[in-house]
Amino acid sequence: RIPASAPGRRPLGSLLLNFGGPGGRGTTALAADAATFAKLGERYDLVSFDPRGVGLSAPVSCGGSQQVGDLVPADAASQLAALRAVARGCALHSGPVLPYVGTVNVARDLDAIRGALGDEKLNYLGFSYGTRLGAVYAALFPRRTGRMALDGVDTLGEPLAEQALVSARGRQRALDGFLAWCARRPGPDGCVYGTDARTAGEAVEALVERLDREPLVGDDGSWFTGQDVVGALATALYAPAGRAALADALALVEQRHDPTGLMQLGGPTAAAPEPEADPGAGPAPIPADNPEAALTAVNCADDPDRGYDRAGPAAVAKELEELRPEFRKASKIFGPGLLGTVLSCYGRPAGTDFIRRIDHPGAPPVLLVGTRGDPATPYEWTRETARRLGAAVVLEHEGDGHTGYAASACVRAAVDGFLTGGPLPAPGARTCPAGR
Known part of the structure; x- marks a missing residue:
């Protein structure tokens, strides 16, 4: 207070x-x-x-x-x-x-x-x-x-499937807005994807698909995949003030195959193991x-x-397969990943x-x-x-x-x-x- x-x-x-x-x-x-x-x-x-x-x-x-x-x-x-x-x-x-x-x-x-x-x-x-x-x-x-x-x-x-579908559309709208801004970006930096927002969108889709097939591998053996690009985009689009940083990060990964900028915006992370509590140290630490x-x-x-708990695996797989085209139509970039959230409450x-x-x-x-x-x-x-x-x-x-x-x-x-x-x-x- x-x-x-x-x-x-x-x-x-x-x-x-x-x-x-x-x-x-x-x-x-x-x-x-x-x-x-x-x-x-x-x-x-x-x-x-x-x-x-x-x-x-x-x-x-x-x-x-x-x-x-x-x-x-x-x-x-x-x-x-x-x-x-x-x-x-x-x-x-x-x-x-x-x-x-x-x-x-x-x-x-x-x-x-x-x-x-x-x-x-x-x-x-x-x-x-x-x-x-x-x-x-x-x-x-x-x-x-x-x-x-x-x-x-x-x-x-809203049901989980509808929430995820609306979210996919919302994120795609935000990405389209960013790419339209990027295409108009003045100065020598410009936009790595040129001045056509439509082809810029296709280029981002191609980047995601390419890195899912062949991830970038760091010196420490870590991988940076297309889905990591998706995660970075989703995080960066939260704040319009970060548009320049996102544009620079995309230029870095496209021109130099360097994902550092995208990782700083919201790249791959791994949850740390839960710390053990010390009975004499006051409140227990907050799990990571x-x-x-x-x-x-x-x-x-x-x-x-x-209802998924009551449905057999074949029925669940069939329903997800039927939803997949609608999610891809909403967003080729964000739709496939958000489809998986439909099962987030399973069990x-x-x-x-x-x-x-x-x-x-x-x-x-x-x-x-x-x-x-x-x-x-x-x-x-x-x-x-x-x-x-x-x-x-x-x-x-x-x-x-x-x-x-x-x-x-x-x-x-x-x-x-x-x-x-x-x-x-x-x-x-x-x-x-x-x-x-």
């Missing part, structure tokens, strides 16, 4: 913040970036927390990576058995907290924090996954919901795989569609259907911020969540990148104004142009 810096100006109580994930720590995120929220921090105490299962709140773990190893045979039965074994490992390493993670329970924790702070209503600013948490809180506690702004709006319970383990645990706890208990049933909960009006070029939470999710919440106003940010508050002074002014007691944006002021 960071106390209000100007409490003499009619303090407003506490503002709870969640920075996303699921699996992201709130305590470290607020401590590292408090200056971004300085205007809100004049009249609010800024408060954040590590959600249950995350960071210092009984962290869940899978004992390492959740990826199925290369040594597992490629047939469907072997792959599904390996996924079930991964799920058992997560339960073993996480302990008794694992069945109780999930957004519905975190929303109840949020209300407990509100009560402990002495606030009659919850004032809240959520980003990315934090928007799902805010919407669930508004549905559970509509009469305790105060001023709420949600930026980078997450889905409220906690963010990944918590992300999967929460998403699966929020998902009621867990886990069924999740709640509460989030999927949210429909006009009767909470006060909520401000939703949707960025047109958002690669992680596509703009259509903003519109859908507005429809589900009923009382909501959408502020459209015409820029790129994930969320708008930090990138756009226009978005920041609208959000800060509403959260500090001002009106929701009027019908003629619900668009923030790119770059403003």
Whole structure:
């Protein structure tokens, strides 16, 4: 908690913040970036927390990576058995907290924090996954919901396959926007793919395919594959400010076969082994795989569609094969990898259907911020969540990148104004142009 810096100006109580994930720590995120929220921090105490299962709140773990190893045979039965074994490992390493993670329970924790702070209503600013948490809180506690702004709006319970498909389209739109910028890039650097955005897209597809066939091998024996290119692209597209770095990294790998730049943007990583706790050293260390383990645990706890456990390997393989063309149509680059996330909850208990049933909960009006070029939470999710919440106003940010508050002074002014007691944006002021 960071106390209000100007409490003499009619303090407003506490503002709870969640920075996303699921699996992201709130305590470290607020401590590292408090200056971004300085205007809100004049009249609010800024408060954040590590959600249950995350960071210092009984962290869940899978004992390492959740990826199925290369040594597992490629047939469907072997792959599904390996996924079930991964799920058992997560339960073993996480302990008794694992069945109780999930957004519905975190929303109840949020209300407990509100009560402990002495606030009659919850004032809240959520980003990315934090928007799902805010919407669930508004549905559970509509009469305790105060001023709420949600930026980078997450889905409220689409089936995993539909979520993955929409994500593939959103990431492809963001990549297309980057390549259009790259094609217009001025100066001697220019764009390694020339001035035609369409052929630039084909060149990136060719790069991914080429490195999947023949990975780049480092002096230490490490491999850099086409899928590592995909991972770097997905990470880099989160922030438009990194466009120049991404363009330079692509030029480096294309011209010199050097993946260093892409690796710095988000290349291959391996989860470190879980550290052993020292009983005399205070709180146990946070497992290195906690963010990944918590992300999967929460998403699966929020998902009621867990029919794969009841389907045989042949039926699962058939369904994935039928989905494959649609995913490739959405994005040849991002679609194939996102198709695999359809099985991310295989072997886990069924999740709640509460989030999927949210429909006009009767909470006060909520401000939703949707960025047109958002690669992680596509703009259509903003519109859908507005429809589900009923009382909501959408502020459209015409820029790129994930969320708008930090990138756009226009978005920041609208959000800060509403959260500090001002009106929701009027019908003629619900668009923030790119770059403003």
